[in-house]
Amino acid sequence: MQTVLWDEKFSGKVEKGSFEDFKRRAEAVSAEVYFTNLNDAKNILQEIFKRENAKNIIAFKSDLVDNTGVDKISKDMNINLFFEGGKKEANIADIGISEMECALAETGSVIEWSYPVWKRLVSAMPNVHIALVRSNRIVKDYESMFEIFKEKFESGHISFITGPSRTADIERVLTIGVHGPSKLVVMFVEEEE
Amino acid sequence: MITKELKDKIKDKLKDNIQRKNLGTFSEVYPGARAKAFEGYDIEDLREQIANIKKNVVKNLDKLADQFQSEVEKRGAIVYRAKTDKDVIDYIMKLCREKDVKLVVKSKSMVSEEVELNEAFKKEGIESQETDLGEWIIQIAGHKPSHMVMPAIHLNRQQVADYFSKELGKDMEPDIPFLVHTARVQLREKFLKADMGISGANIAVAENGSLFIVTNEGNGRLTATMPRIHVILVGYEKLVEKMTDAIPILRFLPRNATAQVLTSYVNLISGPSEAIVENPDGSFSVQKKELHIVLVDHGRLEMAKDPVFKELYQCIRCAACTNVCPVYALLGGHVYGHVYSGGIGALLNSFIGSKNTADQIQELCLTCGRCTEVCAGKINIPELIVEMRKRSVKKAGLPTLPKVVFQNIMSNRQLFHNMLRMASLGQKPFKSGPFIRNLPMFLSGYTKDRSLPAIVDVPFRDRFKGLKLKKETKKQKIAFFSGCLIDFAYPEIGEAVVESLNCAGFKVNFPQDQTCCGTPMFLMGDLESAKKVAMQNLDAMQKENPDFIVLACPTGVEMWERYPELMKDNQRYYEIAVKFSKRIKEYTSYINELCEKGELKLKSLKGKGLATYHDSCHLKRVLGIFEEPRSVIKKTGLEFVEMRHCDQCCGMAGSYSVKFPEISGELADQKHKDIMESKADIVLAGCPACVLQIRGLIDKKGGNVKVKHIAELIKEALE
Ligand code: SF4
Ligand code: SF4
Numbered sequence: 001m002q003t004v005l006w007d008e009k010f011s012g013k014v015e016k017g018s019f020e021d022f023k024r025r026a027e028a029v030s031a032e033v034y035f036t037n038l039n040d041a042k043n044i045l046q047e048i049f050k051r052e053n054a055k056n057i058i059a060f061k062s063d064l065v066d067n068t069g070v071d072k073i074s075k076d077m078n079i080n081l082f083f084e085g086g087k088k089e090a091n092i093a094d095i096g097i098s099e100m101e102c103a104l105a106e107t108g109s110v111i112e113w114s115y116p117v118w119k120r121l122v123s124a125m126p127n128v129h130i131a132l133v134r135s136n137r138i139v140k141d142y143e144s145m146f147e148i149f150k151e152k153f154e155s156g157h158i159s160f161i162t163g164p165s166r167t168a169d170i171e172r173v174l175t176i177g178v179h180g181p182s183k184l185v186v187m188f189v190e191e192e193e
Numbered sequence: 194m195i196t197k198e199l200k201d202k203i204k205d206k207l208k209d210n211i212q213r214k215n216l217g218t219f220s221e222v223y224p225g226a227r228a229k230a231f232e233g234y235d236i237e238d239l240r241e242q243i244a245n246i247k248k249n250v251v252k253n254l255d256k257l258a259d260q261f262q263s264e265v266e267k268r269g270a271i272v273y274r275a276k277t278d279k280d281v282i283d284y285i286m287k288l289c290r291e292k293d294v295k296l297v298v299k300s301k302s303m304v305s306e307e308v309e310l311n312e313a314f315k316k317e318g319i320e321s322q323e324t325d326l327g328e329w330i331i332q333i334a335g336h337k338p339s340h341m342v343m344p345a346i347h348l349n350r351q352q353v354a355d356y357f358s359k360e361l362g363k364d365m366e367p368d369i370p371f372l373v374h375t376a377r378v379q380l381r382e383k384f385l386k387a388d389m390g391i392s393g394a395n396i397a398v399a400e401n402g403s404l405f406i407v408t409n410e411g412n413g414r415l416t417a418t419m420p421r422i423h424v425i426l427v428g429y430e431k432l433v434e435k436m437t438d439a440i441p442i443l444r445f446l447p448r449n450a451t452a453q454v455l456t457s458y459v460n461l462i463s464g465p466s467e468a469i470v471e472n473p474d475g476s477f478s479v480q481k482k483e484l485h486i487v488l489v490d491h492g493r494l495e496m497a498k499d500p501v502f503k504e505l506y507q508c509i510r511c512a513a514c515t516n517v518c519p520v521y522a523l524l525g526g527h528v529y530g531h532v533y534s535g536g537i538g539a540l541l542n543s544f545i546g547s548k549n550t551a552d553q554i555q556e557l558c559l560t561c562g563r564c565t566e567v568c569a570g571k572i573n574i575p576e577l578i579v580e581m582r583k584r585s586v587k588k589a590g591l592p593t594l595p596k597v598v599f600q601n602i603m604s605n606r607q608l609f610h611n612m613l614r615m616a617s618l619g620q621k622p623f624k625s626g627p628f629i630r631n632l633p634m635f636l637s638g639y640t641k642d643r644s645l646p647a648i649v650d651v652p653f654r655d656r657f658k659g660l661k662l663k664k665e666t667k668k669q670k671i672a673f674f675s676g677c678l679i680d681f682a683y684p685e686i687g688e689a690v691v692e693s694l695n696c697a698g699f700k701v702n703f704p705q706d707q708t709c710c711g712t713p714m715f716l717m718g719d720l721e722s723a724k725k726v727a728m729q730n731l732d733a734m735q736k737e738n739p740d741f742i743v744l745a746c747p748t749g750v751e752m753w754e755r756y757p758e759l760m761k762d763n764q765r766y767y768e769i770a771v772k773f774s775k776r777i778k779e780y781t782s783y784i785n786e787l788c789e790k791g792e793l794k795l796k797s798l799k800g801k802g803l804a805t806y807h808d809s810c811h812l813k814r815v816l817g818i819f820e821e822p823r824s825v826i827k828k829t830g831l832e833f834v835e836m837r838h839c840d841q842c843c844g845m846a847g848s849y850s851v852k853f854p855e856i857s858g859e860l861a862d863q864k865h866k867d868i869m870e871s872k873a874d875i876v877l878a879g880c881p882a883c884v885l886q887i888r889g890l891i892d893k894k895g896g897n898v899k900v901k902h903i904a905e906l907i908k909e910a911l912e
Binding site for chain 2: 025028029086087091107108109114115116117118120121124125142143146149150153154155156157158159160161162163164165166167168169170171172173175177178179180181
């Protein structure tokens with residue numbers, strides 16, 4: 001089974017979306033959006049861990065996640081960090097961190113390759129989800145996104161995640177955070193040359 | 194006949210202030226929010242795309258279903274084709290027994306409502322847990338969904354808190370964030386333990402066996418993720434051919450449903466992914482998930498074969514049609530049957546689900562056309578409702594009274610007109626027995642919320658002869674087709690039409706052999722009587738051979754436009770019908786055109802008061818005429834103000850006010866309020882039936898407002 005959706009060749013091939021468009025759309029649905037480099041990413045993560053008073057963090061391993069140094073930050077802050085586990089770990093976690101395949105500017109969504117069950121738990125169960133995206137992977141619109149699907153999606157599971165989980169089922173009053181995260185943080189990370 | 198049961202339900206719902214408040218607030222904010230969500234998109238183009246995608250699906254349904262199945266199977270999931278509701282239930286129960294399933298978590302699925310899956314689980318002794326907040330609320334309340342997208346919209350926070358308190362055995366504050374959080378905590382437990390997840394899907398792609406599940410709360414994700422088995426229930430209408438067909442649907446569905454650019458989650462599932470399987474000793478392993486896709490017929494295949502109702506495949510269940518439906522806003526979803534509500538619900542239910550009540554509830558539709566304007570799949574809901582009415586008349590036969598009236602009286606012009614003249618002789622003609630009361634349209638006897646016009650002593654057809662008309666300056670001749678209402682109740686509108694056209698230089702005649710246009714018979718499905726009157730009208734026109742036929746009544750225009758189709762089996766009349774259907778002019782737009790061309794000059798009525806305009810449903814939404822009447826009003830120099838809800842049905846809607854006087858009365862109340870709030874001195878309309886309704890309600894409920902047909906205004910402004 002494939003493990004990623006993105007292929008570096010897409011960078012040159014599909015139409016790029018602008019960060020501003022993404023940010024406007026994503027913030028309109030209460031996502032927290034950053035554009036940063038690896039160094040600053042560490043500080044932002046630290047801030048968020050502190051602010052959320054995190055005790056347990058679950059993460060899905062990837063190079064980008066590793067490069068942000070979550071391992072060390074968690075250790076320094078005395079936070080339990082799980083790179084694997086089951087439902088139990090997912091259920092107690094305060095924060096989930098994972099890398100997304102790309103972002104979709106048209107809707108302000110991040111796109112997750114969701115085949116591994118642990119990855120889905122990381123983005124779906126905790127109260128806060130931090131979604132890391134490489135900064136050169138903003139796709140313009142559905143058409144461009146579906147070109148990628150055409151080329152790389154044979155089978156599996158993909159999620160479009162657009163802001164935190166929400167409901168308006170009681171009196172049409174918008175309420176954030178039902179079954180999924182109540183906070184979605186999207187961090188575009190520029191990697192050093 | 195409307196059953197007492199339905200009437201009682203309607204009365205109940207009209208008294209449900211909580212539901213009415215929730216729905217009222219929502220229908221106020223929805224149109225603006227929707228428009229905002231669509232900013233930057235070509236709505237019409239997207240609708241067209243969706244309609245075409247779905248039309249293509251119906252055409253190739255068998256092929257696409259086979260392809261979908263084989264693509265899904267290729268990817269290692271199991272497909273089961275369920276013909277009936279029982280098939281769906283049997284399949285799932287068997288699966289549960291085989292796999293030792295004790296707890297099922299469900300995210301939203303209309304199909305599961307259709308087949309009443311929760312009831313089946315209960316019988317089987319399996320715990321099934323709705324996890325969508327709205328669905329959970331109605332599950333513990335023991336209700337049915339009242340809206341396709343917002344199932345618990347009929348309840349308020351206090352009621353929800355009460356149901357939660359009862360369910361959880363402790364007191365709950367009616368605080369929405371707290372209630373939502375409680376649901377999160379409660380349902381987490383169930384997600385962790387569940388053996389099976391059941392969900393619906395919004396799009397099923399034939400080309401690669403993919404399914405799109407569009408949700409907000411995140412329960413769909415957890416349903417697909419936590420249990421070891423996932424069952425997706427999907428109706429045939431969700432099929433599309435290609436992946437890219439999903440694009441316009443994804444763009445449209447959330448915007449149209451809840452005015453969102455996109456829902457929080459879209460899950461795209463193709464074949465089984467990983468699942469965690471827990472062992473009895475507490476350890477777990479990661480395995481391939483067991484994925485079952487149940488492709489559900491339950492009446493849908495029959496629907497696809499129907500030459501007319503196959504259009505229902507264009508429905509993507511966004512519920513926008515109910516969001517704008519004035520009847521739904523008053524009654525909510527429960528009166529429509531147990532799954533699908535609103536006009537589309539009446540139609541869908543006649544194939545799927547609560548079939549037996551569909552005949553009844555389709556009567557609730559005003560055929561006002563608001564739904565069609567917003568429908569994602571461009572479904573002409575009112576037209577399909579009319580078709581359904583015709584079919585039910587065909588099946589059951591016309592009720593005796595209309596039958597007698599249509600076939601023995603109205604198809605005979607002289608007799609019909611004599612009866613109308615006779616009716617005008619009685620002091621209180623409307624109380625003279627059931628016969629008169631049941632004549633269509635303006636002879637109905639319900640006077641609770643509005644006064645009815647008296648039938649005039651001298652109908653327009655007689656007054657016409659006494660009109661002093663100027664010598665024509667133009668070559669073209671116009672024939673005026675008045676329709677019954679102008680002829681026998683509002684001759685002064687007829688006079689205004691004739692005089693204003695004459696003033697523009699035309700020779701205007703009123704062919705005396707004209708009769709009822711045929712709309713009442715047509716709408717009741719009595720095509721034979723409709724044809725008879727159509728032929729009389731065509732003969733009447735043929736004698737004069739006018740260059741234009743002008744009507745000041747939008748339903749009459751519509752009916753004339755239907756004549757060719759109606760006459761298609763009669764070559765001679767068909768040709769006449771085609772010829773004249775091209776010469777039809779609707780009065781308000783035509784008079785505006787004449788003014789714009791400088792062929793009719795108006796004097797200024799400036800300072801003579803503040804005017805507002807009521808859009809007749811048929812004039813605006815069927816004929817697409819709404820700018821022209823406004824433009825011509827402004828040309829008279831009158832000050833103009835828009836009233837709120839200017840294009841909402843006044844509640845007249847043909848015989849609707851007779852069948853559902855309470856609903857019609859509510860709509861009349863609303864219209865009255867909007868008119869009063871506009872502070873206008875004059876209400877104008879382009880439709881004599883709307884004039885009737887609005888004059889009546891002003892008369893009954895008070896207000897110092899004049900109600901006029903546009904023609905009467907123009908007459909005042911003639912030089
Ligand atoms: S035509 Fe009017 S009354 Fe009928 S379903 Fe549509 S919006 Fe409702
Ligand atoms: S009929 Fe049209 S508007 Fe109504 S639910 Fe279906 S697609 Fe949406």
